[in-house]
Each structure stands twice: as C-alpha cells, then as structure tokens.
Amino acid sequence: MTTPEHPSPAPQPSPPASPDRIYRSPLGIVGGVLLLGIVCWLGVDAIVVGHGNTPWLALALLILALPAIAAFTLRPAVFANDHRLRVRNPLRVVALPWGQVEMLRSGFTNEVTSSSGTTYQLWAVPVSLRARKQAARRQARIESDQRRGGKRRGGGLFGPTPVSVPGGPEAEAEGPVRAEGDRIMDELKDLHEARAKAATSQGEVTVRWAYEVIAPVAVGVLLLVIALAVG
Incomplete structure (x- = not known):
C-alpha cells in the first residue's frame, strides 16, 4: 500500500527589485580622502628614508591606520529601498526590513530603533x-x-x-527649510510610514560584522606590538 505524496510547498517569491536610495556624508568622504593621502605620504616617506626600526613601525602603522580611517570616513552609507533599510557603519552592516523598524529618531545623532528595542546609529547621516x-x-x-x-x-x-x-x-x-541630515531623516521616515506594513517589507533583522576592516586593523596592531617589542 502506497501513501499519497504530499507536494512540497512552493518557494516564496523574492521581493521585486527596488533601487536603493544611497545616503553618504560628502564632508566625511572629502576628509577621509585627504587624511588617507597625508597618512600614505608620511608612512611611505618613513619606510623609504627611515633607519633602524622606523620602517617597520611605519609599515605597522599604515596597515593599522588606513583601514581604520577608511572605515570611519569612506565606508559609512545608508541604503533605503521599498523593502528594507540597510545601514553600513564602520564595523558592521545592519539590514532592517521596514516592518522591523520601530522608529527613526533625530537628536544629537540620527538613529534607527528596531522592534526588539535595539538602536543603531546612522554614521552616514551625521547631525550638524x-x-x-x-x-x-x-x-x-x-x-x-x-x-x-x-x-x-x-x-x-x-x-x-x-x-x-x-x-x-x-x-x-x-515646505520649510531643513538641514541636510534632517531632510534625509524626513525621507526615511516617510518611506518607513509608507512601507512598514507591506508584505515584502517583513523579515528578520540581520547584523554582519565588517571583518574586512577588523582583520587588517588587528594585523596592524599585532605588527605594531611586535615592532615595539623588538625595537
């Protein structure tokens, strides 16, 4: 006697593609490029003309400083579309479906709070x-x-x-004149209000650590400790 086969559930369709609105800090980018240029110039000069333990110290500081500077100036960005808000901060990336966003708040910093009560700062949208x-x-x-x-x-x-x-x-x-950061937060609040209950805006909050930043910084710290100990 054979048992009837149960059909497997149909796969859930993926949300339709929605272009991202990308928000970044122009001043942060300009400052990061200038700072990276100065650090590279000083570091390479110390490696080329330095004596004794100086080139190794300069190399360790370069490996430590370059990814750290890039992480806090060039890396931060906020991506928003019809389905979710993705916050790329210096050391982690947080993806929040609009249905999981409790509120967006502006004070001394711009922040987003998830439905579980966890607050994430929007590094790419600073308060001025x-x-x-x-x-x-x-x-x-x-x-x-x-x-x-x-x-x-x-x-x-x-x-x-x-x-x-x-x-x-x-x-x-x-409408009233608003500072750039406040205007961006107004746009995100409007998008959240419009899309929070949509079927494609549901899901779980995901957090990913930026190991591509953490790993080279850790290597730089290790090399710096070794160079100082040997020297």
Missing part, C-alpha cells in the same frame, strides 16, 4: 547643529519675506523699486 541653525535662520528670512508679500524694496536710479527675493509666496509649496 550648525546646519540646523543656518536652516532656521534661512526659514525665518523666508517667513519674513512672505509676510511682506515676497518683495523687498531696492534702490534704483528713479527711486525705490520692488525686487523679488528667494522664498516668496511661490516657495511656500516647497
């Missing part, structure tokens, strides 16, 4: 108090111009003439 103050001053000027009808009196050959200024009534539809 200076940019916030500049945005607030610009918004105050726009509101002042709007109260005056979007016109400002300017001197001319035949007396005062009205001059159009940025931020007149036509700018009202663009």
Whole structure:
C-alpha cells in the first residue's frame, strides 16, 4: 500500500527589485580622502628614508591606520529601498526590513530603533547643529519675506523699486527649510510610514560584522606590538 505524496510547498517569491536610495556624508568622504593621502605620504616617506626600526613601525602603522580611517570616513552609507533599510557603519552592516523598524529618531545623532528595542546609529547621516541653525535662520528670512508679500524694496536710479527675493509666496509649496541630515531623516521616515506594513517589507533583522576592516586593523596592531617589542 502506497501513501499519497504530499507536494512540497512552493518557494516564496523574492521581493521585486527596488533601487536603493544611497545616503553618504560628502564632508566625511572629502576628509577621509585627504587624511588617507597625508597618512600614505608620511608612512611611505618613513619606510623609504627611515633607519633602524622606523620602517617597520611605519609599515605597522599604515596597515593599522588606513583601514581604520577608511572605515570611519569612506565606508559609512545608508541604503533605503521599498523593502528594507540597510545601514553600513564602520564595523558592521545592519539590514532592517521596514516592518522591523520601530522608529527613526533625530537628536544629537540620527538613529534607527528596531522592534526588539535595539538602536543603531546612522554614521552616514551625521547631525550638524550648525546646519540646523543656518536652516532656521534661512526659514525665518523666508517667513519674513512672505509676510511682506515676497518683495523687498531696492534702490534704483528713479527711486525705490520692488525686487523679488528667494522664498516668496511661490516657495511656500516647497515646505520649510531643513538641514541636510534632517531632510534625509524626513525621507526615511516617510518611506518607513509608507512601507512598514507591506508584505515584502517583513523579515528578520540581520547584523554582519565588517571583518574586512577588523582583520587588517588587528594585523596592524599585532605588527605594531611586535615592532615595539623588538625595537
């Protein structure tokens, strides 16, 4: 007597492709490139012209410093699409489906909190108090111009003439002026609100450590300890 075969469950279709919105810090990238250039120049110079134990110390410091600098300046990025938020920080990568995101919060740092209560900092979207103050001053000027009808009196050959200024009534539809980091957080909050309950936005939070950064830094530390001990 044969038992009827049970059909295997059909594989779950993968979520449709959705392009990523990529957020990075331009100032961090520029600063990282400059810092890497200076460190490489000083390190190579010490290796070439140094004497005694200096070349080995310089080599160990290069192996230690280069990946560490790149990790904290060039590496951080935030990737967001219709299905999930992926946060690439200096030492780990966190992927959070929108259904697992509890909230996005801005304070002295920009953070995302998962439904389990774990908070992850968004290194690629730093908070700039200076940019916030500049945005607030610009918004105050726009509101002042709007109260005056979007016109400002300017001197001319035949007396005062009205001059159009940025931020007149036509700018009202663009919304309030926001600092770049706050504007990015607003976009992420809107995306989370729109996609949190979608079927393709469910799943588990995954965390992967950046061994491609940790390993060379550990090797650099080991070489530095050896060079100092031998020297």
